[in-house]
Amino acid sequence: FYFSLCVSPQRGSDELIMSSFCPLFADTTSNGSDSKKLRVEDRVGDAPPSRVLHIRKLPNDVSETEIIALGLPFGKVTNILTLKGKNQAFLELSTEEAAMTMVNYYSAVTPHIRSMPVYIQYSNHKELKTDNSNQVTNYLTFLKIVSISRDRSNSSDGSGTPSSPVLRIIIDNMFYPVTLDVLQQIFSKFGTVMKIITFTKNNQFQALLQYSDPTSAQQAKVALDGQNIYNACCTLRIDYSKLVNLNVKYNNDKSRDYTRPELPAGDGQPPALDPSVVAALGKDSTSLLGALSPLSAAAAAAAAAGRVALSGHSGASGVLLVSNLNEEMVTPHSLFTLFGVYGDVQRVKILFNKKDSALIQMADMNQAQLAMSHLNGQKMYSKIIRVTMSKHQTVQLPRDGLDDQGLTKDFTNSPLHRFKKPGSKNFQNIFPPSATLHLSNIPQDITEEDLRVLFSNSGGTVKAFKFFQDHKMALIQMTTIEEAIQCLIDLHNYNMGNNHHLKVSFSKSTI
Numbered sequence: 001f002y003f004s005l006c007v008s009p010q011r012g013s014d015e016l017i018m019s020s021f022c023p024l025f026a027d028t029t030s031n032g033s034d035s036k037k038l039r040v041e042d043r044v045g046d047a048p049p050s051r052v053l054h055i056r057k058l059p060n061d062v063s064e065t066e067i068i069a070l071g072l073p074f075g076k077v078t079n080i081l082t083l084k085g086k087n088q089a090f091l092e093l094s095t096e097e098a099a100m101t102m103v104n105y106y107s108a109v110t111p112h113i114r115s116m117p118v119y120i121q122y123s124n125h126k127e128l129k130t131d132n133s134n135q136v137t138n139y140l141t142f143l144k145i146v147s148i149s150r151d152r153s154n155s156s157d158g159s160g161t162p163s164s165p166v167l168r169i170i171i172d173n174m175f176y177p178v179t180l181d182v183l184q185q186i187f188s189k190f191g192t193v194m195k196i197i198t199f200t201k202n203n204q205f206q207a208l209l210q211y212s213d214p215t216s217a218q219q220a221k222v223a224l225d226g227q228n229i230y231n232a233c234c235t236l237r238i239d240y241s242k243l244v245n246l247n248v249k250y251n252n253d254k255s256r257d258y259t260r261p262e263l264p265a266g267d268g269q270p271p272a273l274d275p276s277v278v279a280a281l282g283k284d285s286t287s288l289l290g291a292l293s294p295l296s297a298a299a300a301a302a303a304a305a306g307r308v309a310l311s312g313h314s315g316a317s318g319v320l321l322v323s324n325l326n327e328e329m330v331t332p333h334s335l336f337t338l339f340g341v342y343g344d345v346q347r348v349k350i351l352f353n354k355k356d357s358a359l360i361q362m363a364d365m366n367q368a369q370l371a372m373s374h375l376n377g378q379k380m381y382s383k384i385i386r387v388t389m390s391k392h393q394t395v396q397l398p399r400d401g402l403d404d405q406g407l408t409k410d411f412t413n414s415p416l417h418r419f420k421k422p423g424s425k426n427f428q429n430i431f432p433p434s435a436t437l438h439l440s441n442i443p444q445d446i447t448e449e450d451l452r453v454l455f456s457n458s459g460g461t462v463k464a465f466k467f468f469q470d471h472k473m474a475l476i477q478m479t480t481i482e483e484a485i486q487c488l489i490d491l492h493n494y495n496m497g498n499n500h501h502l503k504v505s506f507s508k509s510t511i
Contacts, residue, residue: 191216318368326381327355332409343367347395464511
């Protein structure tokens with residue numbers, strides 16, 4: 001039951017009840033026999049790793065709940081002993097590994113209680129022999145009862161309470177990608193972000209974000225709930241989670257444990273982007289979004305990282321002029337497929353008198369800029385294409401009855417648009433062209449050899465291949481980016497049989 005607790009840093013009537021309920025936490029200095037068993041350890045850093053930690057420089061009136069909150073993100077707390085007269089405490093975790101993670105994390109990020117820095121080191125004691133294990137269990141049970149009663153009285157929608165350090169975040173009107181790194185940038189302004197897990201539920205992008213303390217979560221919720229990340233879209237809806245600790249297994253673009261940088265990326269997942277890189281990118285790129293939103297620095301970090309390009313023209317239709325095309329090979333459909341990786345292509349017109357050039361109308365200006373930033377200078381059908389913004393506002397369709405030799409195509413109602421559905425997972429997987437392609441919707445009876453032959457027949461050489469565990473997805477690496485672009489154009493939406501249409505996109509991973 002421990003991991004469903006809500007531990008509150010606030011003192012008051014609850015604490016008075018706790019003190020009478022559990023004598024261990026009433027005033028340990030008066031419990032002389034216990035406190036005298038533990039020698040106060042003033043030397044810093046001398047002790048070897050232990051699951052018992054020595055915490056110093058605590059505020060005079062610190063509560064046990066505040067001390068427990070320091071250890072909660074790292075694992076189960078099994079015992080505590082406070083030496084209030086000396087502003088110190090001993091905290092026992094369930095495992096030495098959890099204690100080591102906690103010490104390593106707080107050696108880089110100084111923990112604070114009530115805005116005062118506190119110091120944590122290993123204790124010389126391997127366990128707390130205070131004979132209070134039953135009382136600790138009772139105390140934790142009591143906290144659970146308090147948590148449940150608060151949930152029932154304070155929440156009618158199943159959300160958690162203000163005593164949780166974990167926030168549940170929902171992104172409404174998500175027309176542009178919101179990444180884990182963007183969330184970290186935004187929410188770290190209000191406290192130490194420990195862990196983030198992102199996921200899609202009910203066709204909505206959601207996240208669970210854990211702070212080091214409940215107070216930071218409260219401040220972030222008050223400041224950010226209802227804010228837009230980007231101009232007029234990507235609205236933050238924030239509630240408290242019933243969870244008080246997140247269990248993160250992998251560090252990648254979907255989840256991150258900042259206290260454990262050694263975690264693996266997970267099968268087929270791209271490695272995590274170093275937050276220091278994001279921060280640096282953000283500092284250099286804030287001018288992109290200065291007028292859009294108070295959260296511009298975070299959005300700029302995403303733009304600089306190649307995830308999204310934004311401008312002040314959001315909402316307007318964006319038309320691109322693409323030149324230096326291979327006029328013998330290019331078709332409206334091939335341009336629709338390639339540019340459709342970065343937005344929903346509405347119309348394509350290959351110019352009648354200049355067939356090495358085309359106009360491509362995207363759903364809006366942001367998508368147009370995103371496509372331009374990723375595709376300008378890439379090779380398509382052996383020619384380096386040039387992509388610029390067009391002076392045209394729309395792409396005109398031919399007049400009724402006029403045959404333009406199939407050079408103009410209207411894709412407005414195409415079922416192949418990747419970004420038609422707000423909150424789609426596709427928003428989280430926008431990457432620059434690369435030699436490695438991500439394949440999905442693979443039928444169960446299709447083998448690696450089948451896919452190698454299929455992609456080799458598009459004129460390239462398969463350098464490497466890797467199935468994901470469920471065999472519904474895979475990574476395939478071609479020799480060059482140009483070959484990968486050709487394969488994406490030829491094989492995205494390819495019918496693999498039994499109405500299974502292969503989905504192909506660029507990956508940021510390599511095999």
